[in-house]
Amino acid sequence: MGKVYERIDGRLRTFIEQQKIFFTATAPLDGDGTVNLSPKGLAGSFAVLDERTVAYLDFAGSNAETIAHLRENGRITLMWCAFTGPPNIVRVHGRGEPVFRDDPRFPGLLEHFSGVEIDAHGLRAVIVVTAELIRDTCGYAVPYLDYREERTLHGDRFRREDDASLGRYFEKKEHIAHSIDGLPGLPLPLPPSPA
Secondary structure, eight states: OOOOEEEEEEEEHHHHHHHEEEEEEEEETTTOOOOOOEEEEOOOEEEEEEETTEEEEEEOOSSSSHHHHHTTEEEEEEEOOOOEEEEEESEEEEEEEEEEETTTTTHHHHOOSSSOOOOGGGGEEEEEEEEEEEEEEETTTTTTOOOOOOOOHHHHTTTOOOOHHOOOOOOOOSSSBBOOTTTSSOOSSOOOOOO
């Protein structure tokens, strides 16, 4: 039923790019550490960079578990499910890296994203993932769900922040500078947005 792919192209790439939501899963090396699973779904915040590399924008949120786990060990799995059309689940298992605002690669990576108001969401980093294993499975048990529209709440909340106030917001949050398990998370103070 499932298939392994050498690259993200053709029908597979089209499927990934058409999904309205995907999920990220990471974990620390410590077997007693907290496994993290996060939904991602802001339109325009995901990009296929090449046949084995994808990236997504990491915005302000409740914590920085994914960033902390990637800084520690780099392991990540991304998953897309078909909630409409033929049943399908695609997973990209690989190595991820958070590219922060002060990294010289950051402005070039931003050029891959269109259709999202980047400054409105408290952009923290670009997560770049290099695929090591690309596979799909049937998705027969995934229910049909209808997409209605994007939520505006995240942009409405963070649009009123500038770099200084966003930095203060992050410094007050419990699991931003460090993960739930105490791993280094988002480097603070927050570097300014590149011009």
